[in-house]
Amino acid sequence: MTKQEVTRFITYIQDLYNMPGIETQEAYEDWCEAFANVTFEQGKRIVAQFGKENTDRPTLPILIKYRDALFPPTADKPAPCIVCNGTGTVLVEKRIVMNPRNPNDDLITIFAYQCTCPNGKRFYPTLPLISREIIKNKHRDISGIWRVEEPAEQFKWGAKRPVDKKEVIQQMKDTAKSW
Numbered sequence: 471m472t473k474q475e476v477t478r479f480i481t482y483i484q485d486l487y488n489m490p491g492i493e494t495q496e497a498y499e500d501w502c503e504a505f506a507n508v509t510f511e512q513g514k515r516i517v518a519q520f521g522k523e524n525t526d527r528p529t530l531p532i533l534i535k536y537r538d539a540l541f542p543p544t545a546d547k548p549a550p551c552i553v554c555n556g557t558g559t560v561l562v563e564k565r566i567v568m569n570p571r572n573p574n575d576d577l578i579t580i581f582a583y584q585c586t587c588p589n590g591k592r593f594y595p596t597l598p599l600i601s602r603e604i605i606k607n608k609h610r611d612i613s614g615i616w617r618v619e620e621p622a623e624q625f626k627w628g629a630k631r632p633v634d635k636k637e638v639i640q641q642m643k644d645t646a647k648s649w
């Protein structure tokens with residue numbers, strides 16, 4: 471309902487129940503907000519249902535309960551998407567070579583991207599956008615992370631030697647550039 475319709479709706483209830491007017495602007499705004507997503511006709515059905523089950527005058531909290539029972543808010547469902555599984559974010563595993571002579575030193579890091587589907591823009595607008603190129607040659611595992619396609623035994627979480635943070639950050643930057 472528009473504000474005008476809410477005003478009409480309030481008048482309708484007041485006439486029906488011989489009620490005094492709404493006292494404050496705040497209370498009026500609450501009514502406007504409460505019935506913004508239902509039509510005037512739906513509002514009348516809410517009042518009718520209330521009237522069937524109650525003999526006293528309606529209050530806003532009670533009408534809201536009837537509103538939700540009769541016209542539940544439509545679930546804000548995410549768009550189906552096979553890349554992000556509807557989450558909006560794409561998690562991609564990336565191998566960072568710390569020491570070219572020892573693969574055991576490699577770090578496996580996970581980067582988060584914004585999916586190109588509507589969920590991405592909606593839930594993770596600040597993340598860099600994923601591209602098909604980035605997930606090329608990767609597969610999404612059961613936890614939803616896009617893994618590198620290499621034999622699992624080659625990979626270890628973290629490095630075996632103490633990690634130089636600066637070095638890691640530089641590696642990550644270099645790796646990101648090469649994508």
Ligand SMILES: [Zn+2]
Binds near residue numbers: 552553556586589590
């Ligand atoms: Zn998606």
